[in-house]
Amino acid sequence: MQLRFLSIALCVAALSACSSPAPRIAVYDFGPGVTAPQVSNRMAPLPPLLLMDAEAASALDGTAVLYRLGYADAQQLRPYAQARWSMPPAQLLRQRLRELLGQRRSVLSPVDAVVPGTLALRLELEEFSQLFDSAQSSAGLVRVRATVSRFGNPPKPVAQTSFVVQRPADSADAKGGVQALAQASDALVLQVDQWLQQVASAEVASP
Numbered sequence: 370m371q372l373r374f375l376s377i378a379l380c381v382a383a384l385s386a387c388s389s390p391a392p393r394i395a396v397y398d399f400g401p402g403v404t405a406p407q408v409s410n411r412m413a414p415l416p417p418l419l420l421m422d423a424e425a426a427s428a429l430d431g432t433a434v435l436y437r438l439g440y441a442d443a444q445q446l447r448p449y450a451q452a453r454w455s456m457p458p459a460q461l462l463r464q465r466l467r468e469l470l471g472q473r474r475s476v477l478s479p480v481d482a483v484v485p486g487t488l489a490l491r492l493e494l495e496e497f498s499q500l501f502d503s504a505q506s507s508a509g510l511v512r513v514r515a516t517v518s519r520f521g522n523p524p525k526p527v528a529q530t531s532f533v534v535q536r537p538a539d540s541a542d543a544k545g546g547v548q549a550l551a552q553a554s555d556a557l558v559l560q561v562d563q564w565l566q567q568v569a570s571a572e573v574a575s576p
Contacts (some may be wrong), residue, residue, distance in 0.1 A: 510547030
């Protein structure tokens with residue numbers, strides 16, 4: 370009789386384990402972006418820009434939300450098990466940049482008919498992670514190399530620079546890291562926009 374009850378208990382336990390829902394994976398992006406017309410929309414439009422496909426280091430060419438333990442092993446990128454980006458971060462960054470730049474200019478894609486000589490922007494994402502300097506303190510870290518050229522065959526290099534932006538995380542978890550990375554990305558996009566205008570102005574001013 371005891372053996373029978375033991376077998377029933379084991380079956381019930383097995384069924385309960387099988388019926389337990391799998392942990393839900395949280396999927397993140399950079400948020401809704403601009404939700405109302407900006408003042409810049411009423412300013413004089415800027416020349417068109419060709420926005421090339423964004424590239425990324427192989428470790429960043431996926432949807433994992435990554436972090437580094439700077440106080441223990443800063444050389445190792447670690448993924449959160451239950452958090453994902455809706456698309457690779459380089460694509461999210463390009464999407465955000467296109468949204469901002471498109472407020473004052475036509476933003477073209479590589480598949481569009483592009484006039485030779487049009488300024489072209491290429492981004493290379495080199496770092497995109499939540500960096501912990503202690504178990505309780507972290508920041509979203511974004512590092513990008515930006516290259517501007519004149520569209521043509523071959524393209525004519527114009528300018529190149531790197532951007533590094535950090536924003537503190539409100540919590541030491543994936544949610545805090547995602548929010549910090551989104552804020553860092555928005556700040557980086559603004560810096561890229563300002564740099565592009567400086568590059569274009571320098572081009573016009575040069576003899």
